[in-house]
Each structure stands twice: as C-alpha cells, then as structure tokens.
Amino acid sequence: AQKVTQAQTEISVVEKEDVTLDCVYETRDTTYYLFWYKQPPSGELVFLIRRNSFDEQNEISGRYSWNFQKSTSSFNFTITASQVVDSAVYFCALSWDNYGQNFVFGPGTRLSVLP
Amino acid sequence: ETGVTQTPRHLVMGMTNKKSLKCEQHLGHNAMYWYKQSAKKPLELMFVYSLEERVENNSVPSRFSPECPNSSHLFLHLHTLQPEDSALYLCASSQDQEENTEAFFGQGTRLTVV
Numbered sequence: 001a002q003k004v005t006q007a008q009t010e011i012s013v014v015e016k017e018d019v020t021l022d023c024v025y026e027t028r029d030t031t032y033y034l035f036w037y038k039q040p041p042s043g044e045l046v047f048l049i050r051r052n053s054f055d056e057q058n059e060i061s062g063r064y065s066w067n068f069q070k071s072t073s074s075f076n077f078t079i080t081a082s083q084v085v086d087s088a089v090y091f092c093a094l095s096w097d098n099y100g101q102n103f104v105f106g107p108g109t110r111l112s113v114l115p
Numbered sequence: 116e117t118g119v120t121q122t123p124r125h126l127v128m129g130m131t132n133k134k135s136l137k138c139e140q141h142l143g144h145n146a147m148y149w150y151k152q153s154a155k156k157p158l159e160l161m162f163v164y165s166l167e168e169r170v171e172n173n174s175v176p177s178r179f180s181p182e183c184p185n186s187s188h189l190f191l192h193l194h195t196l197q198p199e200d201s202a203l204y205l206c207a208s209s210q211d212q213e214e215n216t217e218a219f220f221g222q223g224t225r226l227t228v229v
Contacts, residue, residue: 035217044205104160105159106157
C-alpha cells in the first residue's frame with residue numbers, strides 16, 4: 001500500500017529557531033516521486049520541491065533543506081531560522097507512476113512560528 | 116498571483132441545491148485536477164483530466180460531476196450534497212500529466228453544505 005505519514009500534527013516554534021518536519025512514506029515501487037507543498041492560510045498549495053527515487057542527494061534552497069533517505073523511507077524538511085511567514089500547513093506527498101494518477105498526500109503538519 | 120483561479124472562494128449551499136465550482140488556469144498546462152481537503156482526511160485526489168479527457172475518477176460519488184470544456188477550464192458540478200461534503204475543494208494544473216511534473220494549485224473553494 002502507498003502511504004505518507006506525517007506524525008507531527010502541529011508544531012510551534014519561536015522565530016529564528018530551526019524546525020524539521022518529518023515525512024515517512026511507504027511504497028513497493030522502485031520508481032516514485034516525493035513532493036513537499038506549503039499551504040498558507042489563504043488556502044492554495046504552493047509547490048516547494050519534487051524529488052525522484054533515484055536522487056538521494058540532499059537539497060538546499062535558501063532557508064529550506066530536504067533530507068531524503070531511502071534506507072528509512074523518509075523525506076524530511078528543515079526550515080532554518082524560521083520566520084512568521086513560514087506559518088502554514090506543510091504537506092508531504094508521494095506519486096508512484098509517471099502519469100500523475102497515483103498520488104497520495106500526508107495529513108499535513110501545521111507549523112506556527114511565533115514572533 | 117497564482118496562475119490557477121478558482122471561483123467562488125466561499126460557497127454555502129443547501130442539500131437540495133445545485134451549484135458549480137469553476138477553475139481556470141492561465142499557465143498553458145494540459146492536465147487539470149480536482150482535490151478535496153477535509154478536516155478529517157488527508158488531501159484526496161478526485162478527478163484528473165488530461166487534454167480535456169477524464170483519466171481518473173477515484174470512486175467519487177455521482178453527486179460530484181466534473182466537466183472540462185477545454186484545457187484552460189475545469190468545473191465541478193454539485194447536486195444533492197451531504198453535510199460531510201463540506202470541505203476545501205482545490206483545483207490544480209500541471210504541464211503534462213504524463214511527466215509527473217509539479218502541480219500548481221488554486222486557492223480553493225471553501226464549501227459548506229447545510
């Protein structure tokens with residue numbers, strides 16, 4: 001079964017703290033894609049990153065970084081020096097075909113960054 | 116400003132009403148999607164259209180009826196809904212459904228069924 005687990009329902013941090021959002025996935029496919037999306041209070045989902053299963057190299061984009069480890073089936077997301085504008089719900093997602101039809105989201109983690 | 120626009124942003128409807136949600140994308144994409152986000156479940160994919168043809172229907176009740184008249188527009192027709200259908204309905208589009216590219220989402224329609 002394909003599944004995405006985000007065990008952290010809600011996280012609160014104080015501005016400038018680093019925070020890591022966990023994502024654990026399950027799939028039997030050897031080729032798959034992992035995504036992170038941000039959903040601010042306005043509602044839309046904003047694409048952050050896509051990673052395919054053959055690329056385990058970690059990625060950094062500004063204050064954002066992602067740690068992909070196939071050995072633990074995890075694709076964790078770290079925000080460094082968090083800011084109030086980072087407050088949102090963050091979704092991890094898994095797709096296991098090339099056609100975009102099989103796609104599952106995790107339940108999301110609500111991040112609150114306090115000033 | 117998002118390239119995917121959804122209207123209305125908020126909708127309250129009775130169980131006997133008929134309403135439609137509209138989605139428009141200005142990104143030149145070939146694939147469009149409807150998702151449902153409710154408080155109790157993870158984000159669920161409802162329908163997928165590729166080049167205006169429906170390619171996926173994830174066991175969605177028939178009271179939800181999608182329509183894709185062209186590659187830029189997607190509708191979700193609603194009739195005789197139930198209170199449990201209250202949710203945020205998100206539309207998305209992607210460049211090419213076969214390439215598994217990232218999807219761009221609209222701001223959603225917050226639907227309340229009373």
